[in-house]
Amino acid sequence: MSQNVMITGTGRAVGLGYNLVLRYLEAGDNVVATVRQRSEELESLQEQYKDKLTILTMDIGSTESVEMAASTLMKKMDHLDLLINNAVTASRDCDKGFFDADLDLITHTLDIIAVGTMRVVKAFYPLLVKAEGTALIMNISSEAGSIEKCYRTNMIDYGMGKAALNMATMNLYNTFKDERKVNIFAIHPGWIRTDGKADNPAPLSSYEAAGILKDLFAERREDFTGHRFITNEGVDYPF
Helix, strand or coil: CEEEEEECCCCCCCCCHHHHHHHEEEEEEEEEEEECCHHHHHHHHHHHHHHHEEEEEEECHHHHHHHHHHHHHHHHCCCCCCEEECCCCCCCCCCCCCCCCHHHHHHHHHHHHHHHHHHHHHHHHHCCCCCCCCEEEEEECHHHHCCCCCCCCHHHHHHHHHHHHHHHHHHHHHHHHHCEEEEEEEHHHHHHCCCCCCCCCCCCCCHHHHHHHHHHHHHHHCCHHHCCCEEEHHHHHHH
């Protein structure tokens, strides 16, 4: 039976979001792919999959934009079974250390990664609770967001954003867990060649990673008792 899946941050064919879209389309699901601006790659995919793919323009840094997108989708779909929050950003100083980075750039990254995800969950929650079974939210986090495992002196904004996303995930889990209509996890998706470059040493292509995640998401849908931050292998990862 097909499901209704929504994925944010899907505009780049080499990226994880796009390849998650592709994996779910290949499985016969109805997919909503959100982008901040037009994506020719997604439009080409829509030519192949027709009405199975809905492209939704949405800026998760704007509550108004997110609410408008939710209103638009509610006219087309009566529920969502799976929401994958993949949209992300990083500042131009992400690779710089503390003394060289412009700290004023951190705020925008935090807003997009953590607050933006919560905007999406809040706006699309009415569709999630209408799922026939348990609706699932998967927040794409990163090992860079683990406070316990932190070893870097750079990636300050990105790491802080993912750590904040992990906290948001736990807060939302506590909010939803009693009704057991919506489940939620944060996941480290593995080391992925999201730039599409052949010389990238990461072991997984975005398409390979998307396939692994798709299977894992199906396995964890009904798990309300396990650790909320996991790896792409289903192993608990420390917050």
